[in-house]
Amino acid sequence: MAEVTAADLTGPKGAKPRRAFSPTNIMIYGTLLVVCLYYLLPLYVMIVTSLKGMPEIRLGNIFSPPVEVTFEPWVKAWSEACTGINCDGLSRGFWNSVAILIPSVFVSIAVASVSGYALVNWKFKGSEVFFTILIFGAFIPYQVMIYPIVIILRETGQSISYVTGTDFRLMGSIWGLVIVHTIFGMPILTLLFRNYFSSLPEELFKAARVDGARFWGIFFKIMLPMSLPIFVVAMILQVTGIWNDFLFGVIYTKPETYPMTVQLNNIVNSVQGVKEYNVNMAATLLTGLVPLVIYFISGPLFVRGIAAGAVKG
Numbered sequence: 001m002a003e004v005t006a007a008d009l010t011g012p013k014g015a016k017p018r019r020a021f022s023p024t025n026i027m028i029y030g031t032l033l034v035v036c037l038y039y040l041l042p043l044y045v046m047i048v049t050s051l052k053g054m055p056e057i058r059l060g061n062i063f064s065p066p067v068e069v070t071f072e073p074w075v076k077a078w079s080e081a082c083t084g085i086n087c088d089g090l091s092r093g094f095w096n097s098v099a100i101l102i103p104s105v106f107v108s109i110a111v112a113s114v115s116g117y118a119l120v121n122w123k124f125k126g127s128e129v130f131f132t133i134l135i136f137g138a139f140i141p142y143q144v145m146i147y148p149i150v151i152i153l154r155e156t157g158q159s160i161s162y163v164t165g166t167d168f169r170l171m172g173s174i175w176g177l178v179i180v181h182t183i184f185g186m187p188i189l190t191l192l193f194r195n196y197f198s199s200l201p202e203e204l205f206k207a208a209r210v211d212g213a214r215f216w217g218i219f220f221k222i223m224l225p226m227s228l229p230i231f232v233v234a235m236i237l238q239v240t241g242i243w244n245d246f247l248f249g250v251i252y253t254k255p256e257t258y259p260m261t262v263q264l265n266n267i268v269n270s271v272q273g274v275k276e277y278n279v280n281m282a283a284t285l286l287t288g289l290v291p292l293v294i295y296f297i298s299g300p301l302f303v304r305g306i307a308a309g310a311v312k313g
Helices: 023-050 072-079 091-121 127-138 142-164 174-199 202-210 215-226 228-243 247-252 260-268 277-287 289-297 299-309
Strands: none
Touching (some): 023 277, 072 277, 091 127, 091 174, 091 215, 091 228, 091 260, 127 174, 142 174, 142 247, 174 247, 202 215, 228 289, 260 277, 277 289
């Protein structure tokens, strides 16, 4: 039988369990609750308003749930709302945004991932200067570069038209906007990928080099399989930025190729006829649906990628 000592009779050791309803916890969770209500209340108003008819909206009870739920405002916002002479709703802008989003996200992430990998593992002469220029470019205000980019797109399109003998235009086209989004997304994405790759064990890279692996072999077989979180971060940042962009869309495209955000602005600010608040709310929710869905699907990986790639240098 084991001998019982005086130390065993003193009770459990270690930190004292914290009370579930301590003043600190109450303050923290109370603050979080207030912040949640602050952000969720406008969303609630938008949803219930989009499900009401105009006679019910005119009663002024914006917080009350709909007495009779109707999805007609959603249908009208998608396919019938007028923006000037066009009455096809957000559908045209949605497909324009998809056509802009997919190549912009793919090209910018592909180039930035390779650039970040090269800056960490394949040092070249002037690599630090190149990285400094990229970081500097990430903090230049977009407004400063709007007019120079207009000139570049116009002249580049004219040069291509002259060489090919066709009427090729970048200014006012979807491809011109794809180029703009790709270039502006490059600095911050390269920074994220560089920081993430620098946090990976260097021994893996050295072992692959000893085994004879070269640039692309190491990148595709070692770096990519370990980099899913940072790719998710880059995708969410680009999808959110490109999909929600209004400034570049209204400047570098034309009415036929306007993205969804520009279409939304034209619908909401239309001065023709009766102001249909339910249609406006439905159009706003439809516009924000894509980035919200992507974020909620990949949220855990987003947190992991930010923690691994955004704070290490």
